[in-house]
Amino acid sequence: MRASRLAGIVLALVWGALPAGAHHSFSAEYDSKKPLTLTGTVTEMRWANPHAWIYIDIVGKDGKVEKWAWETGGANALYRRGWRKQDLVAGTVLVIDGFQARNGSRTANATSITFKDGKRLFAGSSSQNSATK
Amino acid sequence: MAARFRVLLSALALSIVALSCARPPAEVAIPRTADGKPDLQGIWQVRNRASVDLEDHVARHGMPAGRGVVQGGPIPYQAWAAAKKTENAASRQTSDPLANCYLPGVPRIMYMEFPFQIFQTPDHLAMTFEWSQVHRTIYTNRAPAPEGIDFWMGDSRGRWEGDTLVVDVRNHNERTWLDMAGNFHSAALHLVERYTMTDADTIQYEVTIEDPSVFTRPWTIAMPLHRLTEADRIFEYQCQAEAEEASGAFEPEARTWYPGPSALMKIPPEWNGESAQAASKPPAPKGEIRRLADGKPDLQGYFMSDGGGANYGLGTHEVDFLTPPGRGVIIDPPDGLLPMQAWATIEAEDRKTPERGYDDPTAHCFVAGVPRSMYVPSPLQILQPPGYVVVLHERMSWRTIPLDGRAHLPDHLRLWQGDSIGRWEGDTLVVETTNLNGKTWLNEVGEIVSHAERVVERFTPVDADTIHYEATVSDPLVYTRPWTIAFPLNRQTDELLEVACHEDNQDLQHLKEIRDAARAKRRS
Numbered sequence: 021m022r023a024s025r026l027a028g029i030v031l032a033l034v035w036g037a038l039p040a041g042a043h044h045s046f047s048a049e050y051d052s053k054k055p056l057t058l059t060g061t062v063t064e065m066r067w068a069n070p071h072a073w074i075y076i077d078i079v080g081k082d083g084k085v086e087k088w089a090w091e092t093g094g095a096n097a098l099y100r101r102g103w104r105k106q107d108l109v110a111g112t113v114l115v116i117d118g119f120q121a122r123n124g125s126r127t128a129n130a131t132s133i134t135f136k137d138g139k140r141l142f143a144g145s146s147s148q149n150s151a152t153k
Numbered sequence: 154m155a156a157r158f159r160v161l162l163s164a165l166a167l168s169i170v171a172l173s174c175a176r177p178p179a180e181v182a183i184p185r186t187a188d189g190k191p192d193l194q195g196i197w198q199v200r201n202r203a204s205v206d207l208e209d210h211v212a213r214h215g216m217p218a219g220r221g222v223v224q225g226g227p228i229p230y231q232a233w234a235a236a237k238k239t240e241n242a243a244s245r246q247t248s249d250p251l252a253n254c255y256l257p258g259v260p261r262i263m264y265m266e267f268p269f270q271i272f273q274t275p276d277h278l279a280m281t282f283e284w285s286q287v288h289r290t291i292y293t294n295r296a297p298a299p300e301g302i303d304f305w306m307g308d309s310r311g312r313w314e315g316d317t318l319v320v321d322v323r324n325h326n327e328r329t330w331l332d333m334a335g336n337f338h339s340a341a342l343h344l345v346e347r348y349t350m351t352d353a354d355t356i357q358y359e360v361t362i363e364d365p366s367v368f369t370r371p372w373t374i375a376m377p378l379h380r381l382t383e384a385d386r387i388f389e390y391q392c393q394a395e396a397e398e399a400s401g402a403f404e405p406e407a408r409t410w411y412p413g414p415s416a417l418m419k420i421p422p423e424w425n426g427e428s429a430q431a432a433s434k435p436p437a438p439k440g441e442i443r444r445l446a447d448g449k450p451d452l453q454g455y456f457m458s459d460g461g462g463a464n465y466g467l468g469t470h471e472v473d474f475l476t477p478p479g480r481g482v483i484i485d486p487p488d489g490l491l492p493m494q495a496w497a498t499i500e501a502e503d504r505k506t507p508e509r510g511y512d513d514p515t516a517h518c519f520v521a522g523v524p525r526s527m528y529v530p531s532p533l534q535i536l537q538p539p540g541y542v543v544v545l546h547e548r549m550s551w552r553t554i555p556l557d558g559r560a561h562l563p564d565h566l567r568l569w570q571g572d573s574i575g576r577w578e579g580d581t582l583v584v585e586t587t588n589l590n591g592k593t594w595l596n597e598v599g600e601i602v603s604h605a606e607r608v609v610e611r612f613t614p615v616d617a618d619t620i621h622y623e624a625t626v627s628d629p630l631v632y633t634r635p636w637t638i639a640f641p642l643n644r645q646t647d648e649l650l651e652v653a654c655h656e657d658n659q660d661l662q663h664l665k666e667i668r669d670a671a672r673a674k675r676r677s
Contacts, residue, residue: 048507048667068657070518096531096547096650104301 050129054120058088065108069094074108074130076116090116090130092143101142107135118143183316183350186273186539187446191316191350194273194538196387197378203264206334207374216333222264224373228336234367241335250329254392255656256287256305256549258329259322260344260360264376268387270553272538274453278311278318279536279543283387286520286550286570290534291320296648298323303340304651305329318348328656331362339366354380385559389568393655394519394592403517408500409591409631411604414565420607420627424635435581440616442580445537450580450614452535452542455649456642458622460528464596467491467638482528484623485637492633497601504599508671511664513594518654518661520550520569522593523586523608524624528640534649542575542582548652554584561587567604569593582612605630618644 060078074090092098115134121127130143184192202210202219208227212218230238241248251257257265267283276294281287291311298308298321308324322344330337347359356378363371397403443451462470462479468489469481483489493501503509515521521529531547544552554575562572567590575584591604606628613621620642627635 048510049663066657068659069652069654070658071660073659094652096652099302099650100647106301 046129049121050119051122052119054122055117056120056128057115057117059113059115060088061110062108062112062114063087063110065105067095067098067105069096072098074116074133076114086126088126088128090118090128090143092130098141098143103141116143181352183353186275188275190273190275190313191318192273193271193278193318193348193350193356196268196270196381196384197356198266198268198381199264199376200379201264201376203374203376204261204266204332207332207336208334210334222374222376224375229369229372231367231369234337238335238337241330241337243335245333245335249333249335251333251392254285254396255328256651256653257284258305258325259289259307259309260346260362260374261329261331262287262289262306263346263358263360263378267390268381268384270387272536272541272543272553274536274538277536279538279545281387281543281545281551281553283390285392286389288545288549288551290545290649291318292648293318299648299650302650305653305656306651307342307344309346316349318346320344320346320348322346337367338362338364341366351377354382385555386553386562386572388566389570391519391569393517394514394569397517403514403519404512406512406592408496409601409603411567411590419629420605421629424627424629435579435611435613436615436621438580438615439619442614443617449537449577450582451537452582452612452614452620453537455532455534455645455647456620457532457645458528458530459641459643460530461640463528463638463640464525464530466596466598467600482638482640483636484639485625486634491600492636493601494631494633497631501599501601504594504601506671508668509599510597511661511668513597513599514592515548515594515597516661516664518658520593521546521548522569522589522602523552523571523573524610524626524638525593525595526550526552526570527610527622527624527642531652532645532647532649533642542584545649547649548654561585564588567591571608580613584608584610584612586610601631602626602628603630612642615641 058076058078060076062074063077064075066073072092072095074092076088076090077085078088080086113136116130117132118128118130132140132142134140186192201222202217203222205216205219206221207223208221210216210218210221246252262282262284265284269280269282272279272281276292278291278293280289282289287306289306289309291309293311293313298310303324303326305326305328307322309320309322311318311320325338325340325342327338327340342362342364345361349357351357357375358378359373359375361371361373362368394403445451461482462477463482465477466479467481467483468479468491470479472478481489483491486492504512510516515529520526526546529548533547534545536543536545540555540557542554542556544554550570552570552573554573556575558576559574561574567588569590569592571586572588573584573586575582586608589604589606591602591606593602594600595602606626609625611623615621621639622642623637623639625635625637
């Protein structure tokens with residue numbers, strides 16, 4: 021019960037942060053049952069369209085570094101949501117949340133990022149969002 | 154008598170000389186805009202080989218010989234950069250960004266052997282290029298350049314110095330070249346372009362190229378741009394789409410693609426009445442609308458369609474994980490459902506499977522077609538230069554809509570974005586689009602149109618910041634009757650950015666993996 025309400029909230033957030041080209045195949049690629057929140061260090065931000073990618077190193081439970089790739093909305097959607105190059109240079113520490121890939125790889129679809137100072141930026145865009153500014 | 158006549162003649166000659174001394178040399182007549190600026194509007198192209206090599210060059214494979222356009226000596230490379238240029242030249246068949254159909258950047262796009270069209274308003278100069286539906290806007294409205302973002306095509310801010318348009322181009326990335334010969338720059342590139350009309354059909358185009366990371370000093374190229382006086386339109390060269398069709402990476406859909414001049418699909422005459430009926434009542438204005446000096450509605454500005462999730466289904470649809478819900482935009486038929494023929498219903502169901510995601514042309518970053526371009530979730534800009542309505546889509550594509558009552562292209566000429574012709578009916582801009590190639594999808598869930606599609610769009614401003622948009626699609630190959638969608642286009646304050654899509658498209662590979670896995674499973 022509680023979990024499904026939480027899922028509802030998460031989904032509402034996702035609608036607010038859909039990647040610009042959210043394709044039906046996203047549901048084939050990412051798993052709605054695998055929500056995920058990680059804290060890590062940016063190694064690379066690839067400002068691309070139709071979707072951008074953030075590469076993050078996290079320290080796993082065994083103390084080893086894991087490399088994760090997070091898909092976001094397109095570069096323009098991110099820019100309009102306040103993402104700037106200088107804020108996402110390699111070495112930036114942030115919390116990132118979203119949904120993991122179905123195939124179990126260290127790949128995920130990002131919903132938002134949160135910086136150390138608590139500033140949170142959504143990771144995508146959708147038609148209804150851009151339309152309502 | 155004869156002597157007196159001679160005296161008269163020489164007096165006349167003297168007075169002519171005196172006159173011409175008293176005045177500046179007779180000015181060459183150039184066209185001017187209503188506000189008195191040189192009118193650069195028209196279709197232009199170079200007649201040189203600068204796109205092959207900016208410097209003097211002999212012929213090599215696929216690279217015809219030509220004279221250089223660099224002023225005053227060789228390109229002043231720093232030593233490391235000269236070595237890099239030589240390396241680029243050697244590997245150009247794979248490393249030239251254009252060999253991969255990437256955006257050419259500025260200035261290279263200006264001297265490629267493809268025509269482009271300039272549209273001019275007091276605040277903007279828009280350039281639409283035949284090459285891959287690239288467009289470029291030169292802002293002459295004194296708005297500042299954005300910071301912290303770079304573009305393949307740079308950011309262009311112009312001002313008039315007398316009769317010369319002077320343009321600063323900044324915010325470049327480091328991934329474009331200057332020509333096929335491997336001449337290159339860094340992201341520190343700053344260009345100053347100068348456009349000066351030397352007669353009615355010639356623009357002298359000069360660019361000063363400054364890049365302290367690569368060159369030892371600024372240097373200049375100069376060349377004329379010639380008006381293509383015989384052309385009334387430019388066409389499309391969709392570089393990546395052509396490449397993928399040729400290689401088989403993008404597969405034909407036999408039932409929707411234009412099969413050739415044998416296909417004479419006529420819209421049933423009774424459909425015209427029906428579609429006209431669907432859109433017979435333009436919405437009443439809710440407030441003051443903007444108008445141009447000639448009294449016509451002023452539709453100009455940046456807009457975002459409130460397409461209600463139409464890019465993920467035109468009818469009402471529930472949210473799917475990571476796909477937005479839709480309120481439904483079909484206003485006719487009244488049940489809000491697309492009136493598909495049976496075969497098309499089956500095909501549309503098949504396209505909804507994840508493996509068909511790869512077949513959506515926009516997944517390959519190809520242009521969206523009409524009407525989809527109007528509701529993809531990216532903004533657009535409308536301009537109204539004399540004689541046209543121009544729509545620039547942030548997802549790199551354009552539509553130029555002449556208002557001069559010209560005829561459509563012959564039926565056998567087919568384009569991704571079709572051939573659009575507009576007219577005013579009261580305060581409604583009516584645009585008819587034909588000559589579509591049937592390669593596009595209506596949205597990501599694969600709703601169908603074919604080459605038989607004809608689209609009638611109606612743009613009606615309802616207040617200063619909202620345009621009511623309707624599109625009636627008649628496609629007798631796919632549907633049992635015409636249908637109409639409607640939604641608002643809402644004014645935005647943001648300028649357009651640039652969607653360079655195919656250049657870094659990692660999604661297509663994922664979609665291909667999903668498709669290939671499904672195909673392999675079916676085979677086994």
